[in-house]
Amino acid sequence: MKRLVLLLVIAGLAGGGYYGYRNFKAAQVSPARAATNPQASAVPVEVGKIEIASVNEEVQALGTLAADESVVIAPEIAGRVVALGFKEGDRVQKGQELVKLDKAILEADLKQAEADVRLARDTHERSRSLVQRGSGTQVALEQATAQLAVAEARLQLSQSRLALTAIVAPFTGVVGLRSVGVxxxxxAGKELITLTAIDPIKVDFRVPxxxxxxxxxxxxxxVKLDAVPDRTFTGRIFAIDPVVDINGRAIRLRAMIPNSDLALKPGLFARINIIVNQRExxxxVPETAVVPDGMNKMIYVVQDGKAKRMPVELGKRMQGKVEITKGLNPAMQIVTTGQMxxxxxxAVAIKNSLPPVQTSATE
Known part of the structure; x- marks a missing residue:
């Protein structure tokens, strides 16, 4: 039994010595392999190319859409509506008849005024002839002249009143909901409909x-609108208020936006970006390439298979991207993943295929 225990002890010592010897040899071989294969100790990273794009400097504001022109259509004379020349929500042209009033009484007044003018004209001619022959008086001629002038004025008044029975559109626009029927x-003065010109449409907004x-x-x-979320509209500033609002310390501006399909309506809330500068x-670069360096920023670039630290200055930030205003050139290969x-x-080991240089317009 003692021999058996002794043999087991000797066998264990021999096995442990052999295992230690193998680990020692492996530790000696590993540095040699690392020296002959530098890639084994290189840090794996992903790289990318710098994108070349146009960047817009913008000022953001909030505003409200407003009609280019808007008037309330109302009659200047009292009367009964006999016809409507529009449908609610229709687009009408300048000069188109919108409302027609009954004109029977006014036509009768016009005929009477025409008859009065003819009688006054005949009386004036007779008085003038008598004065020329010496059998009439100058006073009678002056009275006839005055009566003719009054009759002609009444005729013009009747013609004007008759013309007011047809209410026409003063400009091209869209009619609203009517409050009158045939x-x-x-x-006189009753509000019938509202006529609004919305092509183009205005937007009023303020900036600090x-x-x-x-x-x-x-x-x-x-211009972007919550009511039309899938579209972006473009316009131009055409007026700046010369007076700065002392309460909000803001400048009032007004811009015009084309609206041929009438998708924009007055009163809608608008989010506005003013393009104040454009850099070609x-x-x-991707935001993932930028690494904080205290209060500063830096980017790693790959040169001759090694990482090089490049302090940079940032410009405009975009969705997932950022502009670099100083510190890089377009030919550099930037590290996008693995900077930690x-x-x-x-030494670095690039683990992705390099994308081509991109040139685009950034909004």
């Missing part, structure tokens, strides 16, 4: 006074 008797030197007439704006050939293990001068 057969209604309407007094700090941007006074940045906004100008003719600048392009981009700006350098754009990098140090300046560390």
């Amino acid at each position: 057969g209604d008797y309407v007094p 006074e700090l941007f006074l030197s940045s906004v100008k007439v003719g600048q392009t704006i981009e 050939k700006a350098l754009i 293990r990098l140090r300046d001068g560390v």
